[in-house]
Structures are given as C-alpha cells and as structure tokens.
Amino acid sequence: MSAAISIIIPTYNERDNVIALVEQIDRALSDYKYEIVFIDDNSSDGTAELAAALSPKYPVQVIVRKDKRGLASAVVDGLGYVKSEVIGVMDADLQHPPEVIPELVKELGSGADVAIASRYVEGGGCEGWGLMRRIISKGAIFLAHLLLPSTRKVKDPVSGFFMFKRQVVANADLKPTGYKILLEILMEGEFQSVAEAPYIFRTRSMGESKLNARQQIDYLKHIYSLMRRKGELLRFAKFCLVGLIGILVNIGLLWLLTEFAGLFYLLSAAISIESSIISNFVLNDYLTFPDRRLPGAKSFFSRLLKFNLICIAGLGVNMGVLWLLTEVFGIYYLVSELGGIVAATLWNYLFNTWWTWK
Ligand SMILES: Nc1nc2c(ncn2[C@@H]2O[C@H](COP(=O)(O)OP(=O)(O)OP(=O)(O)O)[C@@H](O)[C@H]2O)c(=O)[nH]1
Ligand SMILES: [Mg+2]
Structure with a gap:
C-alpha cells in the first residue's frame, strides 16, 4: 500500500538530531510517499538551517x-502546512x-481514526526513566483519566507520538497549553476508533531536554481548560448543587419525621440520610450524568448501590476530617465541618465519576 503521509515535527535546538531523524524516517517509510514538516521556534543552534x-x-x-x-502550538500551526490525509506527530x-510509523499507518488502514504509539500497552515502555519521572508520567495520565473521563479508553493519552486522519481535526478548535497536543486532539477531535501500538520511549542521546516544571504547570492549566471547555466543570457544579439540595432533604425530613411522625430523632436521621442519598442519586443520574447512564433497571440499581456505598464512606470521610481538624489542629468544630464537607464532596464526586458513572 502506498499512502501520502505528513509528519509534523516540532523542534527547538535539535541540531544534532535532525539529520539522523530524517534518514531514519526515510528508511522506515521507503514504501510510502511522505513529507516532513518541521516547525521550529527560531532555534539558536541552527536547527532550521540544517x-x-x-x-x-x-x-x-x-x-x-x-x-x-x-510544542503543542507548533503542532497546531503545522496542521496548516501539511498536505496529506494521514498526519503524524x-x-x-x-x-x-521511526520504525513504529508504518505500524501506526497500518492501524489507520485497518479502521482506526487515531493511532497512538503507546508506552503503556503491552510491549511498550520507557528506557532509563527514574522513579520520579515514572510517577510524574503515570500521575499525569491518572489525572487526565480522572478529570476527563472520555480519555479513559486510551492508555497513553499524553503520548507525543501518534497519527490520525485529517478529518479528525478538520472541524476542531484546538487550543492546547504546553506539551500535550494528543490530549487536545482526543478531547476536541471527531473520531470513532482509537488504536494503540506499543513502543519503547528511548533515552535522548543528543541535545538537551526542554522539559521542566513549567510544562507540569502548563499541563494542569491545560486539563483545567479542557474541563471548562468540555463541560466537566459544569458537571461538578451540578453535583455540588445536588449535594445542597440533599442537605435540605436531609434536614427537612429529619424535622418532619421527628416533630410530626413522632419518631426518635436518631431513627429519623437514619431515614432522612438514606432518603437524601437516594434523591441525590436520582437527581445526579438525570441532571449531572445523563450522558454516562446505561439503560435498564439492572444498571440503574447497580449505580444506586455504588452511589450509596460511596456516600456512606463519604460520611466517614466527613467525620474523619471533622475530628482531625478539631482535635489535632484545634479548629472550632463548626469551621472544621466546612473542611469535612469539602473533603466528602470531593470524595463523593471523584469516586462516583470513577465507579458509578464510568
Ligand atoms: N517548536 C517547538 N518545539 C519544541 C518546544 N519545546 C520542545 N520542543 C520540541 O518538542 C520535542 C519534545 O521535547 P523534549 O524536550 O524532548 O521533551 P520530552 O521528550 O518530553 O523530554 P525528554 O525525555 O527529557 O527529552 C522535541 O522535538 C523538542 O525539540 C517549543 O517550545 N517549540
Ligand atoms: Mg525528548
């Protein structure tokens, strides 16, 4: 098969790598028609000239x-110059x-819209990484999976090595911050199927890394921006609103059952807590997570059970934080309870997005 392929390569001071890189790509793509577009940010070492x-x-x-x-903005600019239907970064x-490029092209040929060279599928890995870099890399992926649930199907959503069909980004408004252009494309692009092919991320032998703490801060800003753009912040706001309604249901029912039905207040409390958990569940199921609800009664009750378990554990988190702040840090108990509520809300939200509304 012969396909027209465009490879976008962002560069900043990579003089000692470009010749070997182009030679290796040329060898790997000997069966294909291809072009390479370097997007150089005015390197001072003569990369562009070379x-x-x-x-x-x-x-x-x-x-x-x-x-x-x-890096990521360089790739976005590169999209304006490439001519092929199949684009790589x-x-x-x-x-x-570069030997992995033909494998990615094959994945696109077999129906994938996005093909990712992945460090985290079987056969993939990172050469010579210390514990810290491993933790940062896995932590970054965990954060994306946690806060941007649609990325969960991808094992390496922050890979810098991937290919896609042009139509994936044809209508996408790409506004990345920092390094992770793939994350932006996965969130803003239009596609049906994603494939991952393993590769080993080699150690850099020539030139210097441009990775620093700034990129980590940019990554957090990028995640926040995507959460805002893709409605995940609004989802969290709805979850908090439902929580407030739950407090009203809880206190209102406690009062009614104790004052008018004559129940012992602790029994009223048990009934009103469970009632507010159930009403919160129904509201969240319909208002907060309508897009992540599977049909059918079985699935409904399974979600209800999971929500219940997480919220009961959340009560424990609330009380634990209340105790800690009051007894260990000497904070006035009503102020401590605010900390308890914040901790329990985060607990409930994160675990429910992870388990109940996957
Ligand atoms: N155009 C452009 N390219 C950049 C910029 N920063 C980095 N790059 C390029 O992006 C690619 C990845 O940068 P690296 O510094 O290698 O980042 P990394 O691979 O995550 O980190 P290391 O493993 O430490 O090398 C390289 O080709 C860089 O030259 C930038 O600001 N502009
Ligand atoms: Mg590098």
Whole structure:
C-alpha cells in the first residue's frame, strides 16, 4: 500500500538530531510517499538551517516561527502546512523510533481514526526513566483519566507520538497549553476508533531536554481548560448543587419525621440520610450524568448501590476530617465541618465519576 503521509515535527535546538531523524524516517517509510514538516521556534543552534539543507534530498519543509511558543502550538500551526490525509506527530530527538510509523499507518488502514504509539500497552515502555519521572508520567495520565473521563479508553493519552486522519481535526478548535497536543486532539477531535501500538520511549542521546516544571504547570492549566471547555466543570457544579439540595432533604425530613411522625430523632436521621442519598442519586443520574447512564433497571440499581456505598464512606470521610481538624489542629468544630464537607464532596464526586458513572 502506498499512502501520502505528513509528519509534523516540532523542534527547538535539535541540531544534532535532525539529520539522523530524517534518514531514519526515510528508511522506515521507503514504501510510502511522505513529507516532513518541521516547525521550529527560531532555534539558536541552527536547527532550521540544517533541516532546510536536507530538502534537495528529502521531502522536508521547515517553518520557522519567530518566538518560542511551545510544542503543542507548533503542532497546531503545522496542521496548516501539511498536505496529506494521514498526519503524524513525533519528537525530533529520536526518542520516538521511526520504525513504529508504518505500524501506526497500518492501524489507520485497518479502521482506526487515531493511532497512538503507546508506552503503556503491552510491549511498550520507557528506557532509563527514574522513579520520579515514572510517577510524574503515570500521575499525569491518572489525572487526565480522572478529570476527563472520555480519555479513559486510551492508555497513553499524553503520548507525543501518534497519527490520525485529517478529518479528525478538520472541524476542531484546538487550543492546547504546553506539551500535550494528543490530549487536545482526543478531547476536541471527531473520531470513532482509537488504536494503540506499543513502543519503547528511548533515552535522548543528543541535545538537551526542554522539559521542566513549567510544562507540569502548563499541563494542569491545560486539563483545567479542557474541563471548562468540555463541560466537566459544569458537571461538578451540578453535583455540588445536588449535594445542597440533599442537605435540605436531609434536614427537612429529619424535622418532619421527628416533630410530626413522632419518631426518635436518631431513627429519623437514619431515614432522612438514606432518603437524601437516594434523591441525590436520582437527581445526579438525570441532571449531572445523563450522558454516562446505561439503560435498564439492572444498571440503574447497580449505580444506586455504588452511589450509596460511596456516600456512606463519604460520611466517614466527613467525620474523619471533622475530628482531625478539631482535635489535632484545634479548629472550632463548626469551621472544621466546612473542611469535612469539602473533603466528602470531593470524595463523593471523584469516586462516583470513577465507579458509578464510568
Ligand atoms: N517548536 C517547538 N518545539 C519544541 C518546544 N519545546 C520542545 N520542543 C520540541 O518538542 C520535542 C519534545 O521535547 P523534549 O524536550 O524532548 O521533551 P520530552 O521528550 O518530553 O523530554 P525528554 O525525555 O527529557 O527529552 C522535541 O522535538 C523538542 O525539540 C517549543 O517550545 N517549540
Ligand atoms: Mg525528548
């Protein structure tokens, strides 16, 4: 099969990598028609000039931007220059092995719209990473899975090495912050199927890493921006509103059952707590998570049971924090309870999005 492929490669001071990279891509794609578009942020080491000098021999185009505006934005700009229907993104520093590109192309040929070179499927991995970098990488993925649930089906949603069909981004308004352009495409693009092919993220042998704490802060900003754009912040606000309604149901019923039905107040409390959990569940099922509700009575009751268990554990979290802040930190108990409510709300929300409304 011969396909037209465009590879976008963001560069910043990668002089010592570009020649070997282009040669390796050329070898890997010997059966394909392809083009490489470098988006260079005005590297001071002559990267752009060196890459441009390859163009008589290889299908290389170099776009130089005047300022350093970041990896992900470089890729977005690159989309404006590529000509093929099949588009790939990879780093310039040879940490992404070009031999994997044909495997990604095959995945697209077999029906995937997005094909990701993944470190976290069987056969994938990272060469020479210390414990800290592993924790940061896994933590970043955990955060994406937790806060942006539609990414959960992808094991490596922050990979910098992937390919996709042009139509995936044709109507997408891409506004990434920082490094993680794949996350932006997974959240804003239009696609049906995603495939992941394993690869080993190699150690960088030439040039310097541009990764620093700034990128980690940018990542948090990016997640926040996606949560806002994709309605996940609104979802959390609805969950909190339902929680407030639950407090009214709880206190109102406690008062009614104790004063008018003549029940012992602790019995009234048990009934009103459970009633507010059930009313919260129904409201959340219809208002907060209408898009993540499976049909059928069995699924409904299974969600109700999960919600119940998480909320009862949430009561324990509330009381634990109340005790801790009051007894250990000496805070006035009514103020401590605010901490307890915040902790229990977060607990309930996170565990319910993870388990009840997966
Ligand atoms: N155009 C552009 N490219 C960038 C910028 N920052 C990084 N890059 C390129 O993006 C790719 C990934 O950057 P790296 O510094 O290698 O990041 P990393 O691979 O996550 O980190 P290491 O494993 O430490 O190398 C490389 O090709 C860089 O040259 C930028 O601000 N602008
Ligand atoms: Mg790198």
